[in-house]
Amino acid sequence: MDILDSMLERNKDFAAEHTAAGTLMPSLPLATPNLKATIIGCADMRVDPAHVLGIKQGEALVIRNIGGRITPVVLEELGLLGRIGEVARVVPAGGGEFHLIVFQHTDCGITRLAGDPAKLAHYFQIPDAEVNSKTVTDPRAAVAGDVALLRTIPALPGKWLLSGLVYDVATGLVEVVVPPAPIRPA
Template sequence: MTSTRELTGRNAAFAADGFVEGLRINPSGNVMVVGCVDPRVDPAHVLGLRHGEAAVIRNVGGRITPATLRTMTMLGKVGQAHPDGRAAGDWNLVLLHHTDCGMRDLAPFPDLLAEYFEIPAAELDAKQVSDPVGSVRVDVDVVLGTLTGSAFLVSGLVYDVSTGLVETVVAPTPLRDMQLRQVSRR
């Protein structure tokens, strides 16, 4: 077990050697990554992100759910409250799924998954919970159908936990305008 004492010791080392003073609340790279909570797939390490470069949202499967969309909306409001700290240019929204995801272990629990996605259980097949290539395509489509904005690029990547490599499944796709449609809860 990793103890709290070990963690605070690591933090002291970080504060001494890795801390970057003066970071702003908005990501310096205009990047937001949505990824899985799986400890093998830390987006900062997998994608080589620097401290402060990206906002990272992690959930089960790295999926775009109504809750994820609400979180993104809230983060957008925080960013708007700090316009002086926002880098110029388009935002890159990266959806990062991975092989050997525990999400597929949840397939035998349709009621739990239906609640997670806020959909009827009969619609679960469309979510592709057992196929990371299919699921990242589904989630890119959800984002493209929900968020619209020329200042956003959305891409879908799949990380292979056996090789450490990332495959681009959906190349960066621009959104059309900057409106965020209200996400309705079912």
């Protein structure tokens, strides 16, 4: 049996016990009571934020990319997701507390690109000279920088909570690098 066959067998077990119908985007103009967060995390297979943080289906939206970084593409995705929610008349967390979380980790593969500023500049869509500002070799500094960047985005609701976490792949523990706080003070 190949890997896809194995995954499809596991999916049958999953489908027998779960359904996501109506969980994230109900057809009625109701709030989504379970959706409490959006997590931006790394694509690294060792670091699935839903698994690491024990998130149940429907509790959070997880966006993953290389390094778990805030890039122009991630900002575009957040904008499109917000628009989808508007069209569907879905309000995150029932209009209550909502959390945007930047989730990075130690021993990230993006650190191996530190010697290739042209590749990183293209990824972040910035000039080569600005690559050092992205602190790709230090996940704590990267989280702090990405949280600071998100605070400058006027389209993000100021009352949302924003925080930054770093997962240590050696210990399995998550460290709060930037504690939860509103994106902008009231």
